Amino acid sequence: MNVFKRKVVRNYLAVRRRDLSANPDYHKVQQDKLRALLKDAAAHSVFQRERLTDIERYSDIPPTDKVSMMDRFLDTLNERLLQEFGLTKEEVWDFVQKANTKSSPWLRRDQVRLARTSGTTGQPGFFLGVVEESLIQRSVSLARSGMYRMPLLSLVPGIRKQRIAMVGGGRENSLSGSSFINNLAREKLSRLLDMRSFSSYQEPEVLVSQLNDFKPHQITAYPPYLVKLAEIKLQGYEFHFAPKRLALGADLLSKQDRDKLVEAFPGARIRNHYGSIETSPIALSCSYGTLHVNMDFVIVEAVDDSDGPVEPGQWSDAILVTDLTRRLHPVIRYRMGDSIRILTEGCPCGSRLPAMEIRSRRIRKLYFDDNLGQEQEILSTELMDKVMYDTVLPWCRMEYHQRNRFRFVFNVPAFPLPSMLCTVEDIRRHLTPIFDDFMRKHGCTDSVSFEICTIPEPPPKADNLKRREVEVRVASKH
Numbered sequence: 001m002n003v004f005k006r007k008v009v010r011n012y013l014a015v016r017r018r019d020l021s022a023n024p025d026y027h028k029v030q031q032d033k034l035r036a037l038l039k040d041a042a043a044h045s046v047f048q049r050e051r052l053t054d055i056e057r058y059s060d061i062p063p064t065d066k067v068s069m070m071d072r073f074l075d076t077l078n079e080r081l082l083q084e085f086g087l088t089k090e091e092v093w094d095f096v097q098k099a100n101t102k103s104s105p106w107l108r109r110d111q112v113r114l115a116r117t118s119g120t121t122g123q124p125g126f127f128l129g130v131v132e133e134s135l136i137q138r139s140v141s142l143a144r145s146g147m148y149r150m151p152l153l154s155l156v157p158g159i160r161k162q163r164i165a166m167v168g169g170g171r172e173n174s175l176s177g178s179s180f181i182n183n184l185a186r187e188k189l190s191r192l193l194d195m196r197s198f199s200s201y202q203e204p205e206v207l208v209s210q211l212n213d214f215k216p217h218q219i220t221a222y223p224p225y226l227v228k229l230a231e232i233k234l235q236g237y238e239f240h241f242a243p244k245r246l247a248l249g250a251d252l253l254s255k256q257d258r259d260k261l262v263e264a265f266p267g268a269r270i271r272n273h274y275g276s277i278e279t280s281p282i283a284l285s286c287s288y289g290t291l292h293v294n295m296d297f298v299i300v301e302a303v304d305d306s307d308g309p310v311e312p313g314q315w316s317d318a319i320l321v322t323d324l325t326r327r328l329h330p331v332i333r334y335r336m337g338d339s340i341r342i343l344t345e346g347c348p349c350g351s352r353l354p355a356m357e358i359r360s361r362r363i364r365k366l367y368f369d370d371n372l373g374q375e376q377e378i379l380s381t382e383l384m385d386k387v388m389y390d391t392v393l394p395w396c397r398m399e400y401h402q403r404n405r406f407r408f409v410f411n412v413p414a415f416p417l418p419s420m421l422c423t424v425e426d427i428r429r430h431l432t433p434i435f436d437d438f439m440r441k442h443g444c445t446d447s448v449s450f451e452i453c454t455i456p457e458p459p460p461k462a463d464n465l466k467r468r469e470v471e472v473r474v475a476s477k478h
């Protein structure tokens with residue numbers, strides 16, 4: 001067995017041992033790791049030292065976010081570790097400047113690599129990680145969610161290559177839930193897995209026939225896409241495969257939707273994974289579908305808009321996360337725009353790790369009436385992808401407060417790029433055919449309308465700088 005695999009197994013066993021012991025003291029493990037992390041960060045990172053000096057309690061550490069960290073990127077790094085890897089700040093900066101989606105992520109082959117966060121956020125983020133750290137993160141996933149035994153399984157001779165279908169929306173098929181798998185791919189382990197993306201915006205026959213050709217062992221998708229697929233199957237479309245696993249991108253999955261998945265794909269294991277590029281896996285679901293916080297690897301605080309604590313059971317406006325594993329590029333009380341709630345009741349699985357839920361801010365269901373007065377249902381992203389495509393505008397909020405009436409609020413910067421649409425009239429001219437075409441496909445030629453307005457700056461803390469926001473106040477009639 002090579003060193004890489006041996007380390008994964010060792011860490012895996014350590015996590016398993018803790019989980020299986022009669023009375024694991026996760027809190028103590030967390031606090032011990034936190035003390036060591038803060039000491040190291042204060043000693044060796046300029047940025048963290050400023051935040052941590054004269055701080056008595058953890059909760060007094062001023063929160064930070066991606067923008068603040070990127071503004072002072074080099075100061076946020078641990079200088080001692082940089083030295084240990086023989087890296088200078090100039091070298092790191094040069095590497096970051098040149099990084100693009102096609103370049104190698106490795107600053108030091110098999111030791112230090114650069115991860116880039118992108119997706120829906122306007123501000124790209126760069127995070128330096130050490131392989132040792134990602135081994136630990138991987139072990140947590142392996143130990144606490146049956147899902148990730150799969151890549152290891154593929155190592156056994158004679159077992160077929162596992163096929164994973166990633167089902168998403170249109171052009172921006174970003175699936176943070178599959179970042180673990182993406183990482184694997186980057187590390188040239190892709191020969192073990194065959195991954196393919198599918199757009200759920202196609203006609204059901206087309207999508208089903210593509211999936212039938214591929215015959216995936218696993219389907220990875222955000223819940224709304226997966227539920228849509230389940231509905232297609234329940235409508236009677238024939239699927240010539242039975243996925244063994246359904247992996248979700250950690251959005252909220254209602255009981256009703258979960259039942260639908262179980263009905264459509266009997267026997268498939270449903271696994272939810274909540275994490276981010278910046279942190280270790282924040283939460284993984286147990287066999288009851290409950291997300292359990294990996295509190296011995298991360299600290300998660302549910303907070304309101306002013307970063308004050310939110311009571312257990314209440315939905316938060318954001319979260320503050322500390323990663324207890326990251327040392328080279330520490331992430332401490334780092335704000336992310338997800339809305340979660342920590343559950344007060346225990347889970348039947350018996351885990352002592354706290355249970356939580358996450359609320360989707362990304363994808364909502366929209367209901368409107370077609371020309372015949374029949375209710376139509378779409379996913380917010382279907383319309384939003386069309387609306388944002390080609391406008392080159394930095395930020396947009398789709399407001400759906402009144403039935404059959406959409407309002408798009410665009411941020412047109414004071415000094416727009418030459419390619420940007422600048423006035424309400426420009427945007428209307430661009431959007432009208434796109435919107436009309438979209439609605440025609442849903443049988444709405446004159447029942448649904450939209451209006452546009454522009455603002456010079458996105459609102460402060462606009463959903464953690466997500467480029468798109470959706471605000472829906474119209475419910476289904478049924």
Ligand SMILES: [Zn+2]
Nearest residue numbers: 286290347349
């Ligand atoms: Zn559980």
